[in-house]
Amino acid sequence: MTDATPLAPTSRPLVTQLWARTSRIDPRYLIAFLITLVLVAGQFRYHILGGYDRLALALGACMATEALLSWFDRGKIVNLQSAYISGISLTLLTKPQGGALWPFALGGFLAISSKYVLRYRDNHLWNPTNFAITALLLVAPDRVSVLSHQFGNDVLTNLVIWTFGLIIAARVGVLHITLTYALSFLILGVVRASALGLPVLPEIAPITGPMYQLFVFFMITDPRTVVRGRRKQMLIAVLIAVMEALIRVAADLGMPLPTAFTAGPAFLALATVGPVAKWIDLRLGGAKRTTSANGIDLATA
Amino acid sequence: MAVPFLAAILLAMRLDRGPIRALADASHPGFVLRDETRAAGITFLHRRPTFDPKIANVEPHVAALGAGVSVADFDGDGWPDLYFTNSRFGAPNALYHNKHDGTFEDVAATAGLADLNRPGEGVSMGSVWGDFDNDGREDLLVYRYGYLALYRNVDGTHFQDVTEAAGLRRWVNSNGAIWLDYDRDGLLDLYVTAYFRDNVDLWHLTTTRIMHNSFEFATNGGKNVLFHNLGGGKFEDVTNRMGVGGNRWTLAAASADFNGDGWPDMYVANDYGPEELYLNDHGKRFALTTAGLESESKSGMSVALGDAFNRGRLDAFITNISERGYLFQNNNLRLNQMADAHRFRNVAEGAIADAGWAWGAQFGDLNNDGANELFVANGFISGDRGKSYWYAMSKIAGANGQLFEDASSWPAFGNASLSGYERSRVYVNRGVAGWIDVAQTVGALDEYDGRAVALADLSNRGALDVVVANQNQPALLYRDYPDSSNHWIAFTLVGTRSNRSAIGAEVVLEAGDLTQRRVIDGGSGFASQNDRRPHFGLGHHEWVDRVTIHWPSGLTQYLERPAINQFVTVTEPRR
Numbered sequence: 001m002t003d004a005t006p007l008a009p010t011s012r013p014l015v016t017q018l019w020a021r022t023s024r025i026d027p028r029y030l031i032a033f034l035i036t037l038v039l040v041a042g043q044f045r046y047h048i049l050g051g052y053d054r055l056a057l058a059l060g061a062c063m064a065t066e067a068l069l070s071w072f073d074r075g076k077i078v079n080l081q082s083a084y085i086s087g088i089s090l091t092l093l094t095k096p097q098g099g100a101l102w103p104f105a106l107g108g109f110l111a112i113s114s115k116y117v118l119r120y121r122d123n124h125l126w127n128p129t130n131f132a133i134t135a136l137l138l139v140a141p142d143r144v145s146v147l148s149h150q151f152g153n154d155v156l157t158n159l160v161i162w163t164f165g166l167i168i169a170a171r172v173g174v175l176h177i178t179l180t181y182a183l184s185f186l187i188l189g190v191v192r193a194s195a196l197g198l199p200v201l202p203e204i205a206p207i208t209g210p211m212y213q214l215f216v217f218f219m220i221t222d223p224r225t226v227v228r229g230r231r232k233q234m235l236i237a238v239l240i241a242v243m244e245a246l247i248r249v250a251a252d253l254g255m256p257l258p259t260a261f262t263a264g265p266a267f268l269a270l271a272t273v274g275p276v277a278k279w280i281d282l283r284l285g286g287a288k289r290t291t292s293a294n295g296i297d298l299a300t301a
Numbered sequence: 302m303a304v305p306f307l308a309a310i311l312l313a314m315r316l317d318r319g320p321i322r323a324l325a326d327a328s329h330p331g332f333v334l335r336d337e338t339r340a341a342g343i344t345f346l347h348r349r350p351t352f353d354p355k356i357a358n359v360e361p362h363v364a365a366l367g368a369g370v371s372v373a374d375f376d377g378d379g380w381p382d383l384y385f386t387n388s389r390f391g392a393p394n395a396l397y398h399n400k401h402d403g404t405f406e407d408v409a410a411t412a413g414l415a416d417l418n419r420p421g422e423g424v425s426m427g428s429v430w431g432d433f434d435n436d437g438r439e440d441l442l443v444y445r446y447g448y449l450a451l452y453r454n455v456d457g458t459h460f461q462d463v464t465e466a467a468g469l470r471r472w473v474n475s476n477g478a479i480w481l482d483y484d485r486d487g488l489l490d491l492y493v494t495a496y497f498r499d500n501v502d503l504w505h506l507t508t509t510r511i512m513h514n515s516f517e518f519a520t521n522g523g524k525n526v527l528f529h530n531l532g533g534g535k536f537e538d539v540t541n542r543m544g545v546g547g548n549r550w551t552l553a554a555a556s557a558d559f560n561g562d563g564w565p566d567m568y569v570a571n572d573y574g575p576e577e578l579y580l581n582d583h584g585k586r587f588a589l590t591t592a593g594l595e596s597e598s599k600s601g602m603s604v605a606l607g608d609a610f611n612r613g614r615l616d617a618f619i620t621n622i623s624e625r626g627y628l629f630q631n632n633n634l635r636l637n638q639m640a641d642a643h644r645f646r647n648v649a650e651g652a653i654a655d656a657g658w659a660w661g662a663q664f665g666d667l668n669n670d671g672a673n674e675l676f677v678a679n680g681f682i683s684g685d686r687g688k689s690y691w692y693a694m695s696k697i698a699g700a701n702g703q704l705f706e707d708a709s710s711w712p713a714f715g716n717a718s719l720s721g722y723e724r725s726r727v728y729v730n731r732g733v734a735g736w737i738d739v740a741q742t743v744g745a746l747d748e749y750d751g752r753a754v755a756l757a758d759l760s761n762r763g764a765l766d767v768v769v770a771n772q773n774q775p776a777l778l779y780r781d782y783p784d785s786s787n788h789w790i791a792f793t794l795v796g797t798r799s800n801r802s803a804i805g806a807e808v809v810l811e812a813g814d815l816t817q818r819r820v821i822d823g824g825s826g827f828a829s830q831n832d833r834r835p836h837f838g839l840g841h842h843e844w845v846d847r848v849t850i851h852w853p854s855g856l857t858q859y860l861e862r863p864a865i866n867q868f869v870t871v872t873e874p875r876r
Contacts (some may be wrong), residue, residue, distance in 0.1 A: 047519060047596050069302060097629040098654035106313050110306070117306045139625040140317035153515040153702040201704055202696045203714050209699020251692045259626030262692040263462060 018198025021138035021141040021172075027172040027223075028081045034168045035088045035218060038161055039235040042092070042210070047150050049091065054104050061089035069116045082128075084110045089129040089218055093211065094136065097143045107132040118275075121282045123277035127222040134271040146264050151210040158208055167266070174221035181220055182207060184241030192245055196252050203248075206266075217265050227276060227281035236277045244269035320651075330729050330739040331668030331787070334767060334779035337744035341759075342404045343397060345776040348389035350424045350446070359711040361682050362690075362719070363503070364388075366496075367446075367474055368752040368770035369427030369828030373439040374399075375412075376457040379793075381757045381832050384409075384423035386443065387771055388417050394425055394443070403760060411444025411708035413460045414441065414452060415786050420504065423447010423472070427753065427828030431480035431489045435801040436533055444475035444493055446503055453534070454647045468536045472499055474523050481556040481565050482853045483543070484584035486491055488530035489800045489823070492567060494551035495523025502586060509709040520572035521706065521728055522550035529819035534783035545587045549574040555604040555825040557560070557615045558807060560639040563855055565805045568630035569602030570619050576598055576633070578645070584639040596794070599630040603827035607664025607673045607818055609634060609730070613816040617645065618675060620659035620827070623781040627691050630641030630679075632659055634736075652714050653728050653736035658720035661827035665765040667727070667743075675736065676767050683721030683774075692718040725769070749774045757832035763789040763866060765836055770828070788839040790863065793870040798854040805853040808835045812842040839865060 012020075031081045039055075042048035049055055066083035070076065087108060111132035115124040118131070136144040151157050169175040189203040206212055220226075220240060226233050246264040250257055261268050316678040328406040347368040351393045352360055366587035368387030372381050380399040387394050388594075391482075393415035397405035400517040418424045423445035438454035450461040453838045464470045473850045474497035480489045497503065498521065503510050513519035527545045528536040540546040549571035564581035571577065576594040579587035609616040614637040621630035631654040635645035657679040682690070691714035692828035697705045704710050725745045740746070756765045767779040790810070794803035804823035809816065819835035839845065848860040852873050863869050 041463060066311030072302070095629050097623060098314075098631055098652070099650045106309050106316075109309050110313075113302060113306045113309070117303050135310060136313060137313045137626060142317050145627050145629045152518045153705075154518075155701050155703070158701065159446055193421055198709065199712065201710050202693070202700070205697050206695075207705050208701050240440065245676070254688055263626040263695065274431075 024146075028079070030168045030171055031218070032081050034164055035085050036116055037164055038210075038213065039088050039092065041157060041160065045157065048104065048151065050095070051099070053101060054094075055088070055091045057101055058091040058104040058108045059084065061105045062087035062090070062112050065109050065112035069113060073116055083112055085218065086128045086132075089214055090132060090173050090256040093129070093133050093146050093214060095145045095213045097145075100143060103136055103140065103144050107136055110135055118232075121280055123224070123278065123282055124280045125225065126271065127219045127274065129268055130274070131213050134260065134267050137264055137267070138258065140260045141263075146211060146267070153191045154231055155190055158213075161213050165213065168215060169221060170224070172221075174226070175222045176221065177226065177231060177233050178216045179242055184238045184246070188241055188245040192249060193253070196249070197250065198209045212266065215270070219267075220270055220274075223276055227277050228285060232281065236273065239277070242268045243273045309609045314667040315418050322730070327628060327729070327737050327739045327742055330615070330727075330743050331784040332671055332743060333428040333782045334400075334667075334727070335743045335782065336744070337403075338778045338782045340403070340776050340778065342406065343383075343778050344778055344855075345385045345395045345397075345407075346384070347771060347773055347776070348387055348392040348502075350390070351774040352503040354576050356503075356511070356708045357508050358713040359512075359635060359708050361569050361684065361714045362711075363708070364749075365682055365772060366828070367424060367426045368753045368754065368772045368774075368776075369425070370756050370768050370770040370774070370776065371428045371430055371824075371830035372768070372832045373430035375430070375439050375441075375454060375828070377438065378762065379431045381759055381834075382426050383755075383757075383768060385428070386777055386828070387418055388424040390424065392418055394418070394428075394503030399759060408458075413457060417443055417445070417450060420507065420707055420841065423448075423489060426476050427478070428829050429478050429480055429824040430802075431823060432801040433489045433491075433603075434478070434532060435488070437801055439802065442478055442480075442491060444478045445477055445721050446474045448472055449475070449493065453524070453633045453701035463534060464713070466837065467534055469528060471526065473504070473526060474499060474500075476828060477553045479554050479556055479567075479825070479826075480663075481567070481823050482800050483527070483528070483565055483581055483587075484529070484807055485564070485799075485853055485855060486534055487798055487800055487854065487869050489802065489804060490530045490546070491528040491536065492554055492556070493526045493528070494554050494569070495525050496550050496572070498523050498553065505861075507585075510707045512706050512708050512711075514706045516573055516698050518575075518714070519550055520548050521700075522548050522573075524548050525551055525554075528744060539832075542704065543587050544589065545579055547571075547577060549577070549588075552828050553604045555606050555617070555823075556805065556823060557606055557820040558805075558851070559615065559637055560643075563851075564586065565853065565854075567605050568617050571605045572600050572602065573600070575599075576601050577620055579635070592639065593646060594635070596800070597633075597647070599633070602659060604662050605664050605675070605826050607675070608818045609636070609673060611672060611815060611817055611854040613818050614640070614848065615820055618664065619663055620656065620662050622679060624658065624691055627695060630654065632656060633654055648813075651735050652726075652738045657723040657728045659726075660752045661769075661829055663754045663756045663826050665756040665831075666789075666836065667765055667767075667781050667783060669763065669783040669789045669840070669844065671787075671812075671817070671838050671840035672730050673732070674757070676745070677726040677728070678754050678755055679725060680748065680750040681720040682718055682721035683748070684716045684718040684748050686718060686722065687719055688715065688717040690714055690719040693717070694719070721750065724748050725751055733784060745779060747777055749777065754826055755829045755831050758791060758834065758836055760778060761868065763791065763836075765832075786841070789837060790839060790865045791834050791836040792848075793834050793868055794850065795872040795876050796852065796854075797873040798856065799852045799873055802833065803852070804833070806850045807851040809849040809851070810837050810845060811847045811849075812839055812845045815839070815842060834868065
């Protein structure tokens with residue numbers, strides 16, 4: 001994708017002009033805008049936060065950890081937008097028992113520190129929020145859940161977030177990942193329902209929920225943890241959907257799984273497939289920082 | 302960097318196991334609960350309903366309510382009796398007459414209160430007692446998935462169905478009702494909450510689009526109804542005029558004067574929606590106010606009212622759902638700050654916030670130490686222990702409402718459990734250390750699917766026994782044995798200018814540094830009603846300084862130094 005050359009305002013439709021202008025915006029701002037939109041819309045309409053102290057704590061933990069570890073690691077404090085996105089994602093996804101606040105502090109620390117600890121050839125392997133959520137679900141299932149607020153099960157809110165999400169994914173150059181995963185999820189859901197004799201709609205319904213919105217727009221498309229190359233990225237998106245389908249088949253068949261797998265199958269699928277794919281990609285292709293379509297070293301969610 | 306990273310993971314694992322150090326000692330709660338159901342002769346077994354086969358896939362879920370219990374002295378002998386509701390066609394409700402010797406006898410059939418679960422009429426979901434005609438005998442309203450049923454107490458032994466004559470023959474798919482005198486005219490009015498829409502006949506469905514349209518903000522439930530008592534045994538529907546006809550999926554309501562203006566307000570718990578507070582504007586209209594309740598939308602199951610911290614105010618405890626890994630809605634303990642800050646503040650944290658899939662709850666001083674305890678019944682559906690419906694539920698919980706509004710879209714329930722086999726909780730307030738669960742210590746060990754909880758001093762001995770109606774399972778009676786060194790006092794109130802049952806009267810007790818408030822119960826918790834005689838534990842206080850009674854009529858009465866360790870009967874002054 002290349003930067004568009006601005007033309008005279010009168011010669012092009014307004015939408016085209018706006019689209020062209022977005023290409024000059026750092027994609028990190030677009031992603032930050034989208035996650036802020038989700039937060040504000042969800043809080044304004046559905047009070048999704050459950051307390052501003054949670055937001056402050058998660059944001060504070062993420063940004064402080066990022067500042068401290070980047071200074072320690074690189075001798076300078078890096079741009080904190082990545083931590084901002086992680087903090088908001090974590091706040092939206094984490095639903096603790098009994099109003100506990102520690103999952104937000106520990107989750108924020110785990111998310112950001114995973115970028116500095118779990119590395120291979122100067123790249124981190126896990127999407128930070130995905131790592132934190134998965135880790136908390138695995139090690140603290142008695143205190144942390146991820147499925148509490150549903151944004152009202154409202155089609156209008158879903159449409160707004162999906163619309164903005166798709167536009168921004170297109171501008172950031174990751175739309176193909178989002179669409180590949182969504183399509184794979186739908187196809188595999190139908191296949192799974194047919195094979196197991198389940199009604200189809202409940203199997204494909206989850207993707208309309210807010211948890212999946214955060215997943216498809218902020219986690220699976222994280223430019224810093226996806227593999228290089230459009231086709232490979234699409235292949236990995238398919239593999240993540242396949243892994244998730246396998247987890248769901250096991251759950252459908254009543255196989256004994258840790259609660260984390262049945263409560264957040266998409267998170268577990270990404271947490272298992274993503275890092276392996278990234279590790280192979282780095283091993284085969286050498287270390288090279290992932291950049292966006294317009295050449296910026298991208299922040300991560 | 303790896304060291305703090307690993308330490309954080311280890312810390313999360315440790316925190317998952319609970320507080321690092323016990324905040325309070327749970328070993329000496331000061332009372333014991335003994336399961337004496339069998340010894341008391343209570344053999345009631347609740348049966349859940351069966352519905353139209355069109356919703357067979359989700360029937361265990363839809364049919365998971367109906368076990369209710371309410372307390373009243375129906376024969377006027379001074380001893381509280383119990384009424385249990387059943388929910389299957391042909392299964393009888395039970396009226397347990399207190400025989401004064403610790404045992405009970407089911408007299409529902411002879412009283413005319415057994416055969417209420419019939420095709421075409423509906424099945425019972427709960428009941429509430431109140432002397433609607435002020436004749437000195439307690440009458441009974443049974444709410445059903447079906448027609449309301451009002452029974453007039455004829456002579457203390459027989460009841461007469463007066464529903465039609467009272468103007469109450471209305472199909473309401475109801476899980477709750479309360480008596481209150483909202484206009485303070487001395488006649489008990491009736492607020493009936495609704496769950497499914499009133500055009501839904503669960504045995505003859507014309508559509509399967511009967512479920513909620515949101516897990517958080519559903520507004521397609523039945524319409525709650527307020528009936529004004531006109532006198533002469535007649536009631537009038539004043540729902541719209543009074544502004545209380547919400548269409549949320551209401552499961553419970555309770556009434557008290559929360560803002561201290563002398564008029565009874567209503568607190569409503571909604572499934573799939575936020576709680577609601579209706580403030581009474583001088584009996585002319587109710588105003589739905591936010592009061593801090595709108596900030597969280599959960600699954601309100603029950604409203605228990607009690608003075609949680611001896612502030613002389615009535616706080617509210619609302620139960621919700623918690624399930625490991627899937628959903629932590631957390632219960633709400635709402636501190637009443639209406640008089641000064643015009644709001645309720647949620648202070649539930651720690652053990653009290655998570656009781657599992659919680660249902661009925663009630664405040665009561667079980668150890669007579671002068672502070673309220675809290676009994677909470679838990680568990681939704683106990684099916685196959687190896688199969689959980691939570692994963693199936695999670696598929697549709699995030700979906701668009703149009704999908705799961707249709708019951709036929711739900712994954713088949715089969716014989717799965719959904720938060721089944723959960724134990725009851727008994728919380729003791731340990732001040733700064735918070736509320737701790739002592740259920741195991743005191744002996745509340747059952748794992749039934751608890752629904753309604755009612756507290757009553759069944760033997761007039763100064764101890765609040767706990768009665769639990771369990772869904773599709775046997776009822777339970779836990780006898781309370783409090784620490785004998787503690788003192789107590791209880792009151793029997795008789796209204797004259799106010800309704801005879803004294804429902805809505807508030808009693809404030811002062812003894813040294815101790816201040817407590819109780820409200821006479823016109824229905825509270827979930828599908829339940831407590832003993833209407835307010836019971837106060839006094840701890841080691843040897844006397845009561847003063848008792849203030851705020852009668853529903855507006856009259857305030859004072860009692861100085863009443864005798865303790867006994868029931869005190871107080872009749873409202875006529876002028």
